[in-house]
Amino acid sequence: xxxxAGFRLLLQKEMREQLRTLRLVVVVAVLAAFGATSPLLxxxxxxxxxxxxxxxxxxxxxxxxxxxxxxxxxLVKNLxxxxxxxxxxxxxGTVATEKERGTAGFVLTxxxxxxxxxxxxAAAIGLLLGAGIAAGYALAWIYxxxxxxxxxxxxxxxxxxxxxxxxxxxxxVTFLFSVLARSSLVAGGAGFVALIVTxxxxxxxxxxxxxxxxxxxxxxxxxxxxxxxxxxxxxxxNLALVGVALAAAQVAFRRQEL
Amino acid sequence: xxxxxxxxxxxSTHGLTKRYRLDVALDHLDLDVPAxxxxxxxxxxxxxxTTTLRLLxxxxxxxxxxxxxxxxxxxxxxxxxxxxxxxxDQDPRYYGWxxxxxxxxxxxxxxxxxxxxxxxxxxxxxxxIGLIDAAxxxxxxxxxxxxxxxGIGQAMLPRPSVLFLDEPVxxxxxxxxxxxxxxxxxxxxxxxxxxxxxILNDVERVCDRVGILNHGRLVTEAPMEExxxxxxxxxxxxxxxxxxxxxVAALVATVRGQAWTRDVRVDHGLVRVFVTDADRAATEMxxxxxxSGVRLGRFExxxxxxxxVFLALVGTAxxxxx
Numbered sequence: 015x016x017x018x019a020g021f022r023l024l025l026q027k028e029m030r031e032q033l034r035t036l037r038l039v040v041v042v043a044v045l046a047a048f049g050a051t052s053p054l055l056x057x058x059x060x061x062x063x064x065x066x067x068x069x070x071x072x073x074x075x076x077x078x079x080x081x082x083x084x085x086x087x088x089l090v091k092n093l094x095x096x097x098x099x100x101x102x103x104x105x106x107g108t109v110a111t112e113k114e115r116g117t118a119g120f121v122l123t124x125x126x127x128x129x130x131x132x133x134x135x136a137a138a139i140g141l142l143l144g145a146g147i148a149a150g151y152a153l154a155w156i157y158x159x160x161x162x163x164x165x166x167x168x169x170x171x172x173x174x175x176x177x178x179x180x181x182x183x184x185x186x187v188t189f190l191f192s193v194l195a196r197s198s199l200v201a202g203g204a205g206f207v208a209l210i211v212t213x214x215x216x217x218x219x220x221x222x223x224x225x226x227x228x229x230x231x232x233x234x235x236x237x238x239x240x241x242x243x244x245x246x247x248x249x250x251x252n253l254a255l256v257g258v259a260l261a262a263a264q265v266a267f268r269r270q271e272l
Numbered sequence: 273x274x275x276x277x278x279x280x281x282x283x284s285t286h287g288l289t290k291r292y293r294l295d296v297a298l299d300h301l302d303l304d305v306p307a308x309x310x311x312x313x314x315x316x317x318x319x320x321x322t323t324t325l326r327l328l329x330x331x332x333x334x335x336x337x338x339x340x341x342x343x344x345x346x347x348x349x350x351x352x353x354x355x356x357x358x359x360x361d362q363d364p365r366y367y368g369w370x371x372x373x374x375x376x377x378x379x380x381x382x383x384x385x386x387x388x389x390x391x392x393x394x395x396x397x398x399x400x401i402g403l404i405d406a407a408x409x410x411x412x413x414x415x416x417x418x419x420x421x422x423g424i425g426q427a428m429l430p431r432p433s434v435l436f437l438d439e440p441v442x443x444x445x446x447x448x449x450x451x452x453x454x455x456x457x458x459x460x461x462x463x464x465x466x467x468x469x470x471i472l473n474d475v476e477r478v479c480d481r482v483g484i485l486n487h488g489r490l491v492t493e494a495p496m497e498e499x500x501x502x503x504x505x506x507x508x509x510x511x512x513x514x515x516x517x518x519x520v521a522a523l524v525a526t527v528r529g530q531a532w533t534r535d536v537r538v539d540h541g542l543v544r545v546f547v548t549d550a551d552r553a554a555t556e557m558x559x560x561x562x563x564s565g566v567r568l569g570r571f572e573x574x575x576x577x578x579x580x581v582f583l584a585l586v587g588t589a590x591x592x593x594x
Contacts, residue, residue, distance in 0.1 A: 015382065035369050115365045116361050116365055119331050120361060122331065123330070124354050124382040125351040125382060127350070271332040272331045272332070
């Protein structure tokens, strides 16, 4: 069996597993819910606060009129934050659990290489997060169009791709730790540490734009159809991070004993 | 199934060694298992049996030494090796969300089977392992015995040249054990079965060649009959009638003191006397019994079992079950 045929079979198995274990449904439903509620919250938040009472002890809170920018900012923040959590939770056990249970050993005594095994898992996670982001963005676009205005579709889609890329960085780093560690908890912990580190890097002026969280600012601008600066550098760097993490995962897994 | 030609070296190891830091799990293992035989790899828990199987199936790399399986270098593993082997883990845990049938189809596809050939082979294997009625149930709901049967099924599905079975009947009930051992016995001549176990009766029932491993070292390796014959020190078995504990104890003490006695073991009331001079022992034993006043239900000169050989070679350490 060729490496590609093995990859295809294993990817089919991974996708079927995501469906049967309801992982796909849960991830897509959660991100879709955040996508739908973000513009809704942006639109209704002033009314909610107003209903709760804006004049307390002589203090008057004036709420600005909600805008499309508020809706998109909410969307990118919500999907970014919860997407990262989901990425870590989904990736932490993906290889570590199979090693723990012995199912990795079971598959790898069949004529399929370790490369396709790792690549299929990584691809399945990428597709899972992509499906979640796509569902969230699709509902957000519809709700934004109904509640505010229709945004240009190419820019909105590009924004989703940018956010997906930022999730893939965290996912691939957690995936690498899932390969290196024997336990999914260790992998998850390492993923969270990586998340904190990228958050700190993102706060450093000048280089922050190159860190995964730094992609959220151009993602908002793209969704709103506003001009963004040169994105080539941050995109290439983040793609390289994903590539390096997955290549390291491949090399580490090839050397491992099961 | 196609019969294979019996010959040497279907599974061969030379100086195969595995060290984990200071711990030597396997120490210069030299084995030569002929094609088509059912090879029993015996040893107490922790002897290095599973380590050997992991090395031979390409899941681990040796610290030194070499190994070939069906003519393929097992130390580098790879697809060429995997195409020729079937493997069953000691505690098989498969994807709980799959059904038994789906798992076999998955394995068949990984081996390049498809279409009608795959479907008919899957049905045939399900029938053979007795899981046809549970084929469409999720594996997550299977008992340990059912998982073990499924494990054997997935290992034999691609009709491998060599079948590696790590404790294949450990979680089966007596009927299940009998069925699986019969199944393994039927594979003789069609593929090489390399079966690790610490259940001596199973090996004696089904294997035609045995290797005994202890503390990572191969103690002996030979055809079953040859092994039993080479260690065929005579045993006299005395089966006293019940409620004679004191008299039997006195008799055992007397027998221990005889020049022709090598060892005496008492197990559940049965006295087994290992002797150095069978003729003299047979002549002198009965007068000793008569003198002790012990009433015997049976007195017999017996052939040593694999357990006797095992205990003689390995000692009583380790978990040995007969």
